[in-house]
Amino acid sequence: MSAPVLLLSDVTREHMQGGTTVRALRGVDLAVHAGELVAVMGPSGSGKSTLLHAAGGLDTPTSGQVLVEGVDLAGLSPAATAAVRRRSIGYVFQDLNLLPALSAVENVALPRELDGVRRRQVRQEAVAALAEVGVADLADRFPDEMSGGQQQRVAIARALVGPRRLLLADEPTGALDSTTGEEVLQVLRARCEAGAAGVLVTHEPRHAAWADRVVFLRDGVVVDQSGPVAGAESLLAAGGSA
Amino acid sequence: MDGSHTRYAYSVPMSIRHGLLALLERGPSHGYQLRAEFDAATGATWPLNVGQVYSTLDRLERDGLVAAEGEPDAEGRIAYRLTEDGRRELHTWFASPVSSRSGRDELSIKLALAVTTPGVDVTAVVQTQRSATMTSLQEYTRLKTRADGDAGELAWSLVLDALVFRAEAEIRWLDHCEARVARAAARRRQAGTPSSAPAADTPSATGGRR
Numbered sequence: 144m145s146a147p148v149l150l151l152s153d154v155t156r157e158h159m160q161g162g163t164t165v166r167a168l169r170g171v172d173l174a175v176h177a178g179e180l181v182a183v184m185g186p187s188g189s190g191k192s193t194l195l196h197a198a199g200g201l202d203t204p205t206s207g208q209v210l211v212e213g214v215d216l217a218g219l220s221p222a223a224t225a226a227v228r229r230r231s232i233g234y235v236f237q238d239l240n241l242l243p244a245l246s247a248v249e250n251v252a253l254p255r256e257l258d259g260v261r262r263r264q265v266r267q268e269a270v271a272a273l274a275e276v277g278v279a280d281l282a283d284r285f286p287d288e289m290s291g292g293q294q295q296r297v298a299i300a301r302a303l304v305g306p307r308r309l310l311l312a313d314e315p316t317g318a319l320d321s322t323t324g325e326e327v328l329q330v331l332r333a334r335c336e337a338g339a340a341g342v343l344v345t346h347e348p349r350h351a352a353w354a355d356r357v358v359f360l361r362d363g364v365v366v367d368q369s370g371p372v373a374g375a376e377s378l379l380a381a382g383g384s385a
Numbered sequence: 386m387d388g389s390h391t392r393y394a395y396s397v398p399m400s401i402r403h404g405l406l407a408l409l410e411r412g413p414s415h416g417y418q419l420r421a422e423f424d425a426a427t428g429a430t431w432p433l434n435v436g437q438v439y440s441t442l443d444r445l446e447r448d449g450l451v452a453a454e455g456e457p458d459a460e461g462r463i464a465y466r467l468t469e470d471g472r473r474e475l476h477t478w479f480a481s482p483v484s485s486r487s488g489r490d491e492l493s494i495k496l497a498l499a500v501t502t503p504g505v506d507v508t509a510v511v512q513t514q515r516s517a518t519m520t521s522l523q524e525y526t527r528l529k530t531r532a533d534g535d536a537g538e539l540a541w542s543l544v545l546d547a548l549v550f551r552a553e554a555e556i557r558w559l560d561h562c563e564a565r566v567a568r569a570a571a572r573r574r575q576a577g578t579p580s581s582a583p584a585a586d587t588p589s590a591t592g593g594r595r
Contacts (some may be wrong), residue, residue, distance in 0.1 A: 188565065329530070348556040349549060352522040359512065367512050369519040 145211055146339035147174040148308040148309050149198055154192050154207035156363075160305035168204070168384040169363040175342055177308060180335040182343045182351035184358035191344045192313065194360065199232050199311045200224045211309060214306065229254055232309045233302025235331075237317035240298035245274060248282040251301040260305070272300035275337070276330050296330055303339055310341045316350055328353040361378060389533055396570040400494040401433060401441050406450060406467060406475040407498040413466040416442060427497045446460065450474055475502075479510050482517030492555070511563045515556055522552040 155169040167190045175181050185191050196202035197209055200216045209216045211231050222382055230289070233254075241250045251269040273279050276296040279337045286294055295315055302310045311330060316324030324347075332353050335341040343354055361369045394574070401423075407528045408414060408422045416438045423433055442465055445451040450471035454464045479499060483492040492514065529545045534539040 186560065229404065231473060332530075347553075348522060349526075349553045352519065352526040352549070352552075354523070357516075357519050357523070361508075365517050369516040370525065 145177065145381065147176045147210075148212060149173070149175040149342065150208070150210040150343050151194070151198060152208045152210075154194075154204045156190075156197060156284050157205045161236060167363050168197065170207070171360075171365055172364070173198075173358065173365070175309075175340045177338050177340050178335060180332055180341040180343060180352035180354045181354070182345060182357045183360060184348070184357055185347065186346075188362075189360040190363040191360055193363075195311050195342060195344050197277040199234060200228045215252055228269055229258060230305075231307055232303075232311060233299075235295065235298045235302050235310065235312040235315045237314045241294055241301075243286050246285055247278065247289070247297045247300075249278075250286070250297060251304050253304050254301065254307075258305070268305050269300075275303075275334065276300045290323070291319050292326055295319065295327045299330055299334060301317065301329070301369050303334055310339050312341065312343045314345055315343070316345070316347065319333050324350065400431070400491045401437060402445065403475065403478045404444065404472050404494055404498055405438065405441055406478070407502045408505070409451060409465060409467040410472065410475060410502050413464045415462040415464045416459075426501045427557065429493055431494065431581065447469065479505050481515060482514045484517075500566065507566050508563060511559050511566075515559045518552050518555050518559070522549060522556070525549045 151171055151173040154168050154171045154173075154318065155166065157164050157166050171190075171194060173181070173194070183191050183194060193202065197204050198211075200209070200211070203217065210338075211227055213229075214227055219227065228287070241247075242253070245253065248266070248269045250270050252265045254338070255265040255268055260268075270279065270282060273282055276299050278293055278296045278300070281289060281293055281297070284293075289297070299310070300346070302312075310331070315331070316327055319327060328343075328350055331341060331343065335355075341354075345351050356364055356368055356370045359369075394468050404423050404427070405419055407440060408426070412420075415420070416435055420433050420435050420438045420441075423438075424429075442451060446453065446465070448470075450468055450470050451465040455464040457463050479495070479502075480540075495510065499505045508529060525545050525548045529542055529549065532542040540544045
């Protein structure tokens with residue numbers, strides 16, 4: 144198997160809260176490969192968001208390593224970390240994803256423009272990214288002219304525009320109704336199948352079920368994982384009430 | 386799904402078997418007492434008659450999982466105790482997820498008994514089930530993706546949706562159980578009462594008993 148796009152090894156994150164040390168993550172190991180979508184589940188306070196922030200270089204672990212495309216984020220200057228974040232990592236949040244003053248295609252193009260890529264190429268990449276999530280026809284719309292589901296598709300397009308392969312999603316379906324949420328997850332899953340590596344933080348079991356693997360966090364520790372077993376049909380044959 | 390009646394009839398005796406083993410983990414007991422304790426532990430949701438209890442005890446004794454303890458008392462009642470094989474069988478039951486074949490009732494009974502049986506890590510029981518149910522949920526979702534691709538498959542897709550929502554409800558319920566067990570343990574710690582569970586005091590980090 145090729146090297147993982149994201150690799151967390153023995154990551155611990157401590158912070159001070161009211162005079163006591165809180166260990167938000169305790170020795171977490173996690174590898175996410177290209178083509179794979181991993182969901183992280185856990186109750187509030189279990190360390191889900193801290194894990195996502197560490198994976199995205201938004202937060203620095205107290206100890207342990209975070210490698211994105213083989214690059215150790217801890218060894219980088221703040222400027223270099225920012226560059227890795229921009230070039231390798233895309234985020235999708237529950238809301239506040241798109242800049243309201245920019246059209247869909249401009250939103251998607253923005254991170255590449257900041258990278259100094261030529262305008263013409265940026266536009267091409269952005270249009271291609273929008274097509275990949277099925278909203279090519281919305282390129283010139285502004286966020287307030289799109290539905291919540293359409294906005295999230297544009298956000299996914301922006302997260303994966305150009306060469307970026309690591310997609311970090313924090314409750315991306317939180318503000319959407321059930322059917323629209325499913326569609327967004329379907330797009331997320333399709334982008335991972337096309338070669339991206341995705342990490343999805345969610346508290347919805349039904350949404351986590353779109354992942355190849357579900358990682359359960361409790362008090363900053365990965366306590367268990369669930370993944371596919373052989374023979375889906377055998378489950379149904381067994382009565383299917385689980 | 387079809388066969389729900391047979392499944393019900395099948396699953397409850399399975400649970401009685403393990404339910405009695407769980408109750409005997411607290412100490413030797415006779416049939417009438419076991420029946421009362423089973424009702425107390427499961428909130429009388431699955432009332433047993435004493436005949437069921439004795440026939441189950443007979444089968445457990447035949448299988449070497451329980452053994453008669455001492456002589457009959459003044460009223461002719463024989464107490465049973467758990468054998469080592471019985472204890473192993475009980476721990477295997479707590480450590481394994483309930484399969485989709487055995488129906489929901491067994492899971493409720495298992496959780497109800499897990500919180501009242503000494504030395505059982507309730508959080509581990511919950512997590513084992515959660516992983517198993519999540520794996521099923523992932524499989525249903527995968528099948529649904531395939532079904533969604535085909536316009537003629539709407540009916541099948543809706544059936545899968547039913548399985549998906551049921552599995553989701555079960556996971557939510559497990560989350561809820563875990564949170565309540567944790568809260569109860571925190572309250573006990575605060576009150577300074579270590580545990581009121583009888584005997585067999587294996588330390589349990591999660592405080593999974595009461």
